[in-house]
Amino acid sequence: MQKTVVGYRKAMTGHKAVAEAMRQIEPDVVAVYPITPQSEIAEYYAEYVHNGVVRTELVPVESEHSAMSACVGAAAAGARVMTATASQGLALMVEVVYIAAGLRLPIVMALANRSLSAPINIHCDHSDAYLARDSGAIQIFAESAQEAYDYMIIAQKLAEDKRVRLPVLVNLDGFTLTHTLQVVELLPDEAVKGFVGEFEPIHPLLDVDNPSTWGAFAMPDYYFELKRAQQAGMEAAPEAFLEVQKAFSELSGRAYRGFFEAYRLEDAERAIVVMGSTAGTAKVVVDELRERGEKVGLLKVWLWRPFVREELVKLLGHLEAVAVLDRALSFGNMGALFLDVTSAFVHEDKRPVFVNYIYGLGGRDVTTDQIKRVYEELKGARPSHELRYLGLRE
Amino acid sequence: MAVELKTWKELPIGGVIPGGATPELNKTGSWRSKRPVWDAEKCIHCLMCWLHCPDNCFYTENQKITGIDYDHCKGCGVCAGVCPVNAIEMVPEGGE
Structure with a gap:
C-alpha cells in the first residue's frame, strides 16, 4: 500500500x-x-x-x-x-x-x-x-x-x-x-x-x-x-x-480495512473468531493447516463495540463451522462474543454451525496446539450450546 | 400545565444545556405537600430559616425576612424545625 x-x-x-x-x-x-x-x-x-x-x-x-x-x-x-x-x-x-x-x-x-x-x-x-x-x-x-x-x-x-x-x-x-x-x-x-x-469541543465549560x-x-x-x-x-x-x-x-501504508480482519477466509470451510493477541497465534496455525490443504481461516475483531453485524454475516456466511473464542466468562450464559456473533445470524437461513470456547483466563497460555485442536473439533461440528474450555484441566 | 416535550433528535448532545440551566425557569414548588406559613408578628429575624433552607426560598430585605418563594419551596419543613420562636407553621397543601 x-x-x-x-x-x-x-x-x-x-x-x-x-x-x-x-x-x-x-x-x-x-x-x-x-x-x-x-x-x-x-x-x-x-x-x-x-x-x-x-x-x-x-x-x-x-x-x-x-x-x-x-x-x-x-x-x-x-x-x-x-x-x-x-x-x-x-x-x-x-x-x-x-x-x-x-x-x-x-x-x-x-x-x-x-x-x-x-x-x-x-x-x-x-x-x-x-x-x-x-x-x-x-x-x-x-x-x-x-x-x-x-x-x-x-x-x-x-x-x-x-x-x-x-x-x-x-x-x-x-x-x-x-x-x-x-x-x-x-x-x-x-x-x-x-x-x-x-x-473542537462542543459547549465547553x-x-x-x-x-x-x-x-x-x-x-x-x-x-x-x-x-x-x-x-x-x-x-x-x-x-x-x-x-x-x-x-x-x-x-x-498499513492496510486496515473494515471492522474485522478476515484472514484467509474467502474459500475457508472452518474458521475461528477471536479478539486480541491470540489472533496472531491463530494465524500461524491457519498458515500451517493451509499448507496441508485444509480450508481454514480466521476472523479477528477490531471493532467490538459497536458490533457491526452486516459485515460479519458477509464474511462468515459461507462457512461450514465457526468457533468463537471468548477470553472471559459471562457467568450464566455463553461467552459475550459468541452471543454477538450468533445473534448476527439469527435472521439468516444459511449459517455456519457455531461452537463457543472459553480460553486463556488469568493469563493461561494459548498454544498453537490448542488452536489446532479447535480447528480439528470443527470438522463435523454439530450445533451446540455446550461451553467448551480450551487449555483447562478437566 | 401543558409542556411541549422534545423528541430525542431535538436534544443537545450529552444532555448539555447551552446557555445554562436556572431554577428561575423551572418551578419546582408543585412537588410540595405541605407549605410553610410565616408569621411576621412572631418572627425575630434571626435568619435561621434563611440559613437552613436548602432551596434558598426566603426573601430578605436589609437582613429581615420578607416572605417565602413558593415557586421553589418543596415543603421540606426544615425552616419550621429550626425556627426558635415557632413563627413558621407547616400547613397541608390543597386543604384550603
Whole structure:
C-alpha cells in the first residue's frame, strides 16, 4: 500500500507504543493511576511531562475513579483528554465511564487487558473489557503493539468525530502485548498531529461567554430520549470508523480495512473468531493447516463495540463451522462474543454451525496446539450450546 | 400545565444545556405537600430559616425576612424545625 509519510521502525513494548501515540497526540490533560499491567504507560507519560517533551497537564490522581472523574471534568471544560487503566482499575473507574459516554465526551483510554479478581491475578484475559461492554464506550481490540499504536491514533479521531463523540477504549492484551518487545513503525510526530487535528469541543465549560450546564438531572420525561440520542452516537460510529481507518491507512501504508480482519477466509470451510493477541497465534496455525490443504481461516475483531453485524454475516456466511473464542466468562450464559456473533445470524437461513470456547483466563497460555485442536473439533461440528474450555484441566 | 416535550433528535448532545440551566425557569414548588406559613408578628429575624433552607426560598430585605418563594419551596419543613420562636407553621397543601 502506498503511504504518504515515512515512518521509523523501532523495537519497543506495547506500553511504549501506546505512550508514544499519546506523546504524539499530546492531549491537554492526562489523568491516570498506575495499575499492572498498565503502569509503564503512566510512567512513560509522566517522564515525557517531566522532561518537557509534552505540554500536557498530568493529573496524578489517587484512584481510577478519580482518574476518570478528572478526565470527565477536563473534557467538559474543553480539553483533549486521555488515560489508561486495567482490570480492577477499570472496575473502579467504570461508574464514571458510563458518565463519560452519557455526556458524550471523547476520552481515549488504553486498556491493558487483565483478569478481574477474585482470585486476584495480574495476567491477561478480557473480563475487564467485558465489564465495560454496555458502558457506551466504543471498544477496539489490538492484535499487536503496532495495532495498539495505530488504533490509539485512530481512536482519537474517531472519538472526536462530531457524529460520534464517545469515549473509546483501545484494548491490548496485558503482558502479552504490553510487556513484550515488538518492532513498531511510528509515524513522524507532525504526521500524527496533523492527522488528529485540533480538538473542537462542543459547549465547553471554559467558554465563559457562552455558559452551559453539564450533568443536569433528567427525569422520566427526558432520560429515555437522552439515552436514545446516545445510541445515535454509537450508530454513527461504524461509518466514522471506516473513514478514519481509511485515512490512517493512506497515511501510514498499513492496510486496515473494515471492522474485522478476515484472514484467509474467502474459500475457508472452518474458521475461528477471536479478539486480541491470540489472533496472531491463530494465524500461524491457519498458515500451517493451509499448507496441508485444509480450508481454514480466521476472523479477528477490531471493532467490538459497536458490533457491526452486516459485515460479519458477509464474511462468515459461507462457512461450514465457526468457533468463537471468548477470553472471559459471562457467568450464566455463553461467552459475550459468541452471543454477538450468533445473534448476527439469527435472521439468516444459511449459517455456519457455531461452537463457543472459553480460553486463556488469568493469563493461561494459548498454544498453537490448542488452536489446532479447535480447528480439528470443527470438522463435523454439530450445533451446540455446550461451553467448551480450551487449555483447562478437566 | 401543558409542556411541549422534545423528541430525542431535538436534544443537545450529552444532555448539555447551552446557555445554562436556572431554577428561575423551572418551578419546582408543585412537588410540595405541605407549605410553610410565616408569621411576621412572631418572627425575630434571626435568619435561621434563611440559613437552613436548602432551596434558598426566603426573601430578605436589609437582613429581615420578607416572605417565602413558593415557586421553589418543596415543603421540606426544615425552616419550621429550626425556627426558635415557632413563627413558621407547616400547613397541608390543597386543604384550603
